[in-house]
Each structure stands twice: as structure tokens, then as C-alpha cells.
Amino acid sequence: MDLSYTPEEEAFRAKVRKWLQDNVPAHDQNRTLESARAWQRKLHEGGFLGAAWPKEYGGAGLSEMEQAILNEEMVRARAPQPINQMAIWWVGPALMKHGTEEQKKRFIPRILTCEEIWATGYSEPSSGSDMAAARTSAVRDGDFYVVNGQKIWTTLAHISDWYFILVRTSTEGPKWAGLTMLLMDLKSPGVSIKPIKQIDGGSEFNEVFMTDVRVPVANRLGDEGQGWEVVSSALVNERSGIAGSIRADQSLEWIVTTARQQGKTRDPNVRQKIADLAIKGSIMRCAGLRSMTDSLNQRLNPHLSAAMKLMGTLLVQEFSETGVELLGPYGCLMNDSRAPFEGKWSKQYLGDRSMTIAGGTSEVQRNIVAQRVLGLPRR
Numbered sequence: 103m104d105l106s107y108t109p110e111e112e113a114f115r116a117k118v119r120k121w122l123q124d125n126v127p128a129h130d131q132n133r134t135l136e137s138a139r140a141w142q143r144k145l146h147e148g149g150f151l152g153a154a155w156p157k158e159y160g161g162a163g164l165s166e167m168e169q170a171i172l173n174e175e176m177v178r179a180r181a182p183q184p185i186n187q188m189a190i191w192w193v194g195p196a197l198m199k200h201g202t203e204e205q206k207k208r209f210i211p212r213i214l215t216c217e218e219i220w221a222t223g224y225s226e227p228s229s230g231s232d233m234a235a236a237r238t239s240a241v242r243d244g245d246f247y248v249v250n251g252q253k254i255w256t257t258l259a260h261i262s263d264w265y266f267i268l269v270r271t272s273t274e275g276p277k278w279a280g281l282t283m284l285l286m287d288l289k290s291p292g293v294s295i296k297p298i299k300q301i302d303g304g305s306e307f308n309e310v311f312m313t314d315v316r317v318p319v320a321n322r323l324g325d326e327g328q329g330w331e332v333v334s335s336a337l338v339n340e341r342s343g344i345a346g347s348i349r350a351d352q353s354l355e356w357i358v359t360t361a362r363q364q365g366k367t368r369d370p371n372v373r374q375k376i377a378d379l380a381i382k383g384s385i386m387r388c389a390g391l392r393s394m395t396d397s398l399n400q401r402l403n404p405h406l407s408a409a410m411k412l413m414g415t416l417l418v419q420e421f422s423e424t425g426v427e428l429l430g431p432y433g434c435l436m437n438d439s440r441a442p443f444e445g446k447w448s449k450q451y452l453g454d455r456s457m458t459i460a461g462g463t464s465e466v467q468r469n470i471v472a473q474r475v476l477g478l479p480r481r
């Protein structure tokens with residue numbers, strides 16, 4: 103196996119690295135929506151957003167390999183993720199795969215320029231892991247669907263313009279067969295968005311209530327009843343995106359700094375733990391290379407994305423648990439002047455709890471690995 107890069111790829115890497123050095127914004131604790139939009143626009147203008155997407159929809163038309171190099175360099179430069187991340191990871195790819203030409207031309211360029219931010223509406227109060235049981239209904243009325251129901255845990259709905267929403271268009275047959283994907287304007291009459299307060303003080307999730315919301319049939323993605331297929335490939339992209347965003351090298355560096363600062367680098371238990379984390383980080387990197395090979399060969403690998411999502415999100419939790427443990431009782435402080443590292447470890451610890459739930463829980467990923475990789479029977 104040859105893991106080296108060609109001279110052209112190395113030249114591309116040098117170009118990206120230089121651009122990022124000159125352009126990555128300084129760490130900004132008070133990132134605003136406007137500064138986040140501005141950073142995404144800058145990435146796009148530099149030709150570094152949706153790099154492998156076709157030029158006709160505003161992408162840079164680069165190769166998958168160049169996209170992979172770009173991803174690596176973004177991590178290395180500690181560059182913030184674009185604010186329209188969900189649209190870039192899975193809404194855009196779903197539009198390219200299932201959308202009409204009109205839908206692609208209408209929506210994809212505005213995703214890249216951040217003119218329109220997207221949220222995802224799968225989960226409902228009575229269906230999260232069992233997404234196929236979604237009840238939010240869409241009833242055809244001429245050239246419109248009339249949507250009624252409630253979604254929950256919608257990340258960023260409060261700042262979003264559009265909703266990638268899974269709805270029920272039929273109650274006949276198996277539950278997954280009656281689902282359809284719609285592209286809903288979140289400013290439509292009948293949409294009400296209520297933020298949910300999080301344990302870490304933030305408020306990124308929302309409940310979304312819909313009463314007689316009219317969505318043009320032209321905004322259906324794919325065929326009626328094709329929602330399960332659309333959502334299944336979008337979930338693979340979401341899980342790969344979550345796994346790919348794990349910055350194990352940086353977390354490891356930070357753990358070592360914390361251990362040094364606490365004078366614990368000679369403690370045998372701490373040394374073993376750090377070595378263990380370093381090994382797991384390397385395993386994640388190797389799995390990342392496998393995933394990159396799949397994407398270079400245009401293969402969607404649901405099993406690997408489930409395994410990587412599981413492994414990566416457990417690893418981030420292990421990093422933040424170790425960080426908090428190294429700090430002792432001070433590790434519990436967050437908004438306090440005595441909090442080490444400005445409370446970054448405790449904030450991270452609380453935030454990372456959600457990672458094994460978002461995009462499908464660890465139990466659900468284990469079921470996928472058990473049934474589809476190991477061939478164990480479905481319980």
C-alpha cells in the first residue's frame with residue numbers, strides 16, 4: 103500500500119497550507135453568526151469549500167483527493183468548521199444525488215455562499231432511533247403538501263432558512279415505505295421554532311412545530327415514498343462527517359499539555375492513559391484512510407461510517423474525561439476565573455456527552471456493526 107502523495111498533490115497541499123496560514127481567523131470565543139458566515143464565504147471565495155463539487159453548482163471542481171488534503175489541512179490549521187456544515191456534509195450531497203436540475207441550481211450555490219443555512223428534521227418526540235416511525239404528515243393538496251407535526255432536537259433551526267425534513271406521505275405498507283423528503287422554507291407561515299436549553303449553557307437545538315405548512319410539490323426531494331433511501335445515504339454522510347471532524351491529534355496535544363501543567367507526566371497511570379489515547383487516535387487515523395479510499399472510489403460504506411462514528415465519539419469522550427480528571431476538583435469549574443484553561447475542559451466534557459447520541463446513538467451503531475458486519479442475528 104502506497105500512502106505517499108504525488109508531487110501535484112503535495113503542491114496543492116502547500117498552496118492550501120499557505121492560504122490557511124494567511125486567512126484562518128484568530129480563535130474567537132465570541133464567534134457571531136456574521137463572523138461565521140464571513141469565514142465560510144472566505145473559504146468559498148478561496149475555492150476551498152465544496153471543493154469536489156461540480157463547478158456548475160458553485161463548487162471548485164477539484165478531485166476527491168484534493169478535498170481530502172484540504173480536510174487534513176483544515177484540521178492541522180485548527181480552522182473553524184463552516185457554519186453551514188450540515189448542508190455541506192449531507193444536504194448538498196443528497197441534492198446532487200436525488201435533486202432535479204432546478205433544485206440543484208436553486209439550492210446548492212446558496213449553501214456554499216452561506217446565503218441560506220440548512221437544518222435537518224428527522225427526530226420527533228416519539229421517534230429518534232426508530233426514525234422510520236416518523237409521524238409528521240404531509241398531505242397532497244394540488245401543487246402543495248400540507249405539513250403538520252413536530253420535530254425535536256433540530257440543530258441550528260433558530261438561525262436556519264431551510265429544512266431538510268422527513269415526512270410521512272403514506273401509512274400503507276411497512277413504515278419506512280411511506281416516507282418522503284421535503285425541502286421546507288423555515289420562514290413559511292405555520293412554522294414555530296422553540297429553542298431547547300442545554301446543560302453547557304448553550305441553546306443550539308430546537309423544537310420545530312408545523313401547523314398546515316404549505317410546501318410546493320416542486321420542493322420534494324426524490325419521489326414520494328423515497329424518503330428512507332434519501333435519509334439512509336444522508337446518514338452515512340452525517341456519520342462520516344462526525345467521525346472525520348474528530349481532531350484526535352489536537353486533543354492529544356492538549357492532554358499532554360494539561361498533564362505537564364499539572365505535574366503528572368511521571369504518574370504511571372497517567373502515562374498509560376495517554377499512550378492508550380494515542381493508540382486509539384492512530385486507529386482512528388487508519389480508519390480515516392480506509393474511509394478516504396472509499397470516497398476516492400465513490401463507494402458509500404455505511405458499515406465503516408457506523409464503526410467510525412461509534413469509535414470516534416467514544417474517543418472524544420475519553421479525551422475530555424481524562425482532561426477533567428487531570429485537573430482534579432478544578433476540572434468541574436466552567437464560568438469561573440479559577441477554571442483552568444478558561445473552563446475549556448469542563449465545557450468540552452459536557453458538550454461531548456451529546457456526541458454518542460447525535461447522528462444515531464452508540465447502541466444503534468453497535469447494532470449496525472453486529473448485524474451487517476459480523477452477521478449476528480437481529481434481536
Ligand SMILES: Cc1cc2nc3c(=O)[nH]c(=O)nc-3n(C[C@H](O)[C@H](O)[C@H](O)COP(=O)(O)OP(=O)(O)OC[C@H]3O[C@@H](n4cnc5c(N)ncnc54)[C@H](O)[C@@H]3O)c2cc1C
Nearest residue numbers: 222223224225230231255256257456459460461462463465
Ligand atoms: C448534538 C445533537 C444534535 C442533534 N441534531 C439533530 C438534528 O439536527 N436533527 C434531528 O432530527 N435530530 C437531531 N438530534 C437527535 C438525535 O438524532 C436523536 O437524539 C437520536 O437519534 C436518538 O433518538 P432519541 O433521542 O429519540 O432516543 P431514543 O431513540 O428514544 O433512544 C433512547 C435510548 O434507547 C436506546 N435504543 C433505542 N433503540 C435501540 C435499539 N434498537 N437497540 C438498542 N438500543 C436502542 C438508544 O441508544 C438510547 O440510549 C441530535 C442529537 C444530538 C445529541
